[in-house]
Amino acid sequence: MVSHDRILIKNAYLMTQDERLGDLVGDVLVTGGTIQAVGRELQDDDARVIDGSGGAVLPGFIDTHRHNWQGALRNLGPAWTYEEYRRRVQIGLGQYFEPEDVYIGNLAADMMSIDSGVTTVRDESHISNSPEHTDAAIAAHWESGVRAVFDHGWPSTEAEEWQFGSVRTHPDDIRRVRGEVLADDGARVTLNAMLRGPELSTLEVADHDIRLARDLGLRISMHVGLGERGARQQAIRRLAEAGLLGCDMTFIHCCTSSDEELGMLAGHGATASVASALEVFMPGLGQPATNRLLAAGVRPSLSVDTETIVSGDMFGVMRAALAYQQLIVAGAGGAMDRADGLSTFDAADLIAFATVEGARACGIDDRAGSLTPGKEADLIMIRLDDVNLLPATDAAASIVAGGHAGNVDLVVVAGRVLKEGGVLRGGATVLQEAASSRDRLFRAAGFPLPSSGAGLRYRG
Numbered sequence: 190m191v192s193h194d195r196i197l198i199k200n201a202y203l204m205t206q207d208e209r210l211g212d213l214v215g216d217v218l219v220t221g222g223t224i225q226a227v228g229r230e231l232q233d234d235d236a237r238v239i240d241g242s243g244g245a246v247l248p249g250f251i252d253t254h255r256h257n258w259q260g261a262l263r264n265l266g267p268a269w270t271y272e273e274y275r276r277r278v279q280i281g282l283g284q285y286f287e288p289e290d291v292y293i294g295n296l297a298a299d300m301m302s303i304d305s306g307v308t309t310v311r312d313e314s315h316i317s318n319s320p321e322h323t324d325a326a327i328a329a330h331w332e333s334g335v336r337a338v339f340d341h342g343w344p345s346t347e348a349e350e351w352q353f354g355s356v357r358t359h360p361d362d363i364r365r366v367r368g369e370v371l372a373d374d375g376a377r378v379t380l381n382a383m384l385r386g387p388e389l390s391t392l393e394v395a396d397h398d399i400r401l402a403r404d405l406g407l408r409i410s411m412h413v414g415l416g417e418r419g420a421r422q423q424a425i426r427r428l429a430e431a432g433l434l435g436c437d438m439t440f441i442h443c444c445t446s447s448d449e450e451l452g453m454l455a456g457h458g459a460t461a462s463v464a465s466a467l468e469v470f471m472p473g474l475g476q477p478a479t480n481r482l483l484a485a486g487v488r489p490s491l492s493v494d495t496e497t498i499v500s501g502d503m504f505g506v507m508r509a510a511l512a513y514q515q516l517i518v519a520g521a522g523g524a525m526d527r528a529d530g531l532s533t534f535d536a537a538d539l540i541a542f543a544t545v546e547g548a549r550a551c552g553i554d555d556r557a558g559s560l561t562p563g564k565e566a567d568l569i570m571i572r573l574d575d576v577n578l579l580p581a582t583d584a585a586a587s588i589v590a591g592g593h594a595g596n597v598d599l600v601v602v603a604g605r606v607l608k609e610g611g612v613l614r615g616g617a618t619v620l621q622e623a624a625s626s627r628d629r630l631f632r633a634a635g636f637p638l639p640s641s642g643a644g645l646r647y648r649g
């Protein structure tokens with residue numbers, strides 16, 4: 190008898206991201222939601238066979254920082270500065286979000302993620318305007334089927350009061366979420382704390398918030414090294430000096446964190462998330478710290494950040510990291526980068542940053558990030574025989590240089606098939622509502638309604 194969660198992928202090029210297995214041409218057997226076996230000429234009479242010839246199978250991409258609530262506001266301002274983004278989205282629109290808008294935005298972001306081969310998204314949720322907003326964000330992750338690390342953040346109401354020297358402590362509702370909503374750290378949707386840290390709040394508040402997260406047994410993410418303020422505030426150094434820096438922390442951006450601070454980050458076993466596409470697009474943040482992190486001994490993870498500015502797939506994020514490295518090599522990097530003695534990375538490294546390093550940054554490397562038997566079956570197949578990737582002389586280089594969501598043929602999360610034959614499953618009902626949510630928010634904020642995209646409905 191053939192059952193749907195028993196899958197045998199045959200004759201694919203396996204980019205396992207497992208050092209012991211390496212890359213090989215072979216098969217992957219998925220049973221009961223986990224990777225049962227990886228090898229050559231596997232047999233299983235009960236499994237549904239998927240022909241993998243012409244495809245590369247790899248662990249799904251892991252996006253370690255995305256503000257999912259903005260999913261239905263995608264592609265608004267690719268040329269915005271950081272200030273314009275803050276004014277229009279965080280301050281302008283965030284305060285008008287209803288729980289339903291958070292649900293639609295999160296689901297839109299999750300479906301985009303899945304379609305482009307992202308199987309885990311770390312949702313940096315600074316839209317905790319009420320407990321109902323938080324619950325709506327989490328409900329969307331259960332609905333979409335993606336693996337989500339939900340990072341509980343602060344509200345977007347009174348946004349200014351929550352940032353830049355804020356004296357408000359982290360919303361207490363995180364205790365309810367931990368106790369009643371996301372108590373199981375082994376589930377498909379798990380809880381982290383998105384904290385502001387000493388770059389956005391006082392050190393006393395940062396100290397309080399970090400202790401709160403650790404009391405609740407939660408990992409921590411923190412935006413640091415944003416623009417001139419980041420260089421001035423030196424959040425990582427101050428955390429280290431206060432005895433608060435730890436291996437349970439992921440630092441997002443680090444664009445203007447000093448080399449010495451990145452050394453402290455490495456010394457404490459913390460992890461980093463580079464939002465390379467966003468950072469090269471948005472003036473005011475600083476430049477991607479990928480090479481400086483490598484020099485400090487940190488292999489970073491990668492992230493999308495906000496879809497209001499950049500595309501929600503990891504292909505563009507990988508390409509942007511490489512494009513910026515090549516600017517440094519050409520002597521055209523920013524003030525913090527030097528071409529001599531540069532610690533460089535290549536396409537294979539980028540695939541690792543976008544998979545196994547992402548799992549490490551999210552604290553889920555025991556169950557995701559590589560095609561290791563016993564891990565949960567989060568995997569994708571990219572068609573190397575598509576017109577834009579043929580003849581795929583080097584699989585990693587082909588995926589990084591030329592890949593896009595249309596090449597993602599198969600997406601499996603926890604053994605459940607979410608995209609197959611290039612067709613995304615599910616999500617259509619709520620995606621119908623994305624344009625209505627956008628219209629409602631624009632009206633509330635007094636923004637003019639767009640002439641293009643008015644009344645658009647999801648076609649899938």
Ligand SMILES: [Zn+2]
Pocket residue numbers: 254256313412441494495
């Ligand atoms: Zn961010």
